[in-house]
Amino acid sequence: MQSITEMPVLLAQLLETVHHTKKMEKGTFLFQEGTPANEMYIIQSGILQVSKIIPDGRELTLRMCAAGDFIGELTLFSPKPKYTLSGRVAETGQVGVIMRNVLEEKLSQNLALSLEFMKWMSQQHRKTQAKFRDLVLHGKKGALYSTLIRIHNSYGLKTNDGVIIDLPLTNQELANFCGTSREVVNRLLSELRKEGIISINKGTITIHDLGFLKQEIECEECPVEICKVD
Structure with a gap:
């Protein structure tokens, strides 16, 4: 995923919403598919592997996220949101935790920030679509x-x-x-x-x-x- 430091300057405001930090240990899950999604994360150090795990146990890795990457945006503005992917720690590090409801409120109150955020999310969807295209074709x-x-x-x-x-x-x-x-x-x-x-x-x-x-x-x-x- 694109580093938050590479986003338009306006989106750097997301850093202001960090509630606390959390250590992530190699081999553990930061979050798992199907669990309640009340937090989003900005990686400060380490590497996180974001994957889709299918019922037979196979894993499809969609991206490797490192320092500056923002994780969890797919859960925004959803009723009773749950994580749609799993985040396994590939290299020990630390993340900044953003509470979903706080970010939703900030986006709701700041039109310019919301527009920039939507443009950024659109680019993430293009990345995912391109990966699936290559896998299928x-x-x-x-x-x-x-x-x-x-x-x-x-x-x-x-x-x-x-x-x-x-x-x-x-x-x-x-x-x-x-x-x-x-x-x-x-x-x-x-x-x-x-x-x-x-x-x-x-x-x-x-x-x-x-x-x-x-x-x-x-x-x-x-x-x-x-x-x-x-």
Whole structure:
């Protein structure tokens, strides 16, 4: 999700509504799908994995959120709101807690802030729609390639040898982004390594040929702010 520090200045007013802070421990849930949604969060440190968990236990990761990201907006202005997704802590950190009713009141009283907030939410929906498009249209291989492109845009660090993904991810976590199994991801990553498209060193992925990944999924060259995992 887009960092709150990258939003229009007006939306920085959301920071004024932080009620208290909460520590989040790696491996625990900050919130879970189906539970009452009375709080929203601004991440101050750490990484939160926001996912949809389906009845058979499989997990589809929709985004990885880090410092500055705002979580929980989908519950606003809903009667008896419940979280529609789950937030699992991938890296220990801290969040600022915003009470839902306080933010709703602030948005109701400030038209300019409400308009900016709606524009921002619209962009988040575009990101989600683009991810689902890739999952549906391009199959398992396309889903992985698309995920690598998005992670590249969110966490890539350019080097002389390629772009290093500065985000520790297991193959299972990559599989969760793609809605597939770890075994499938293992096989596809192995094929990419053999072709020299990527390399992996101690779990860290370096992308050497981003153009190949884009060509394989017939990339529509969406704006970078849409083609991201955060």
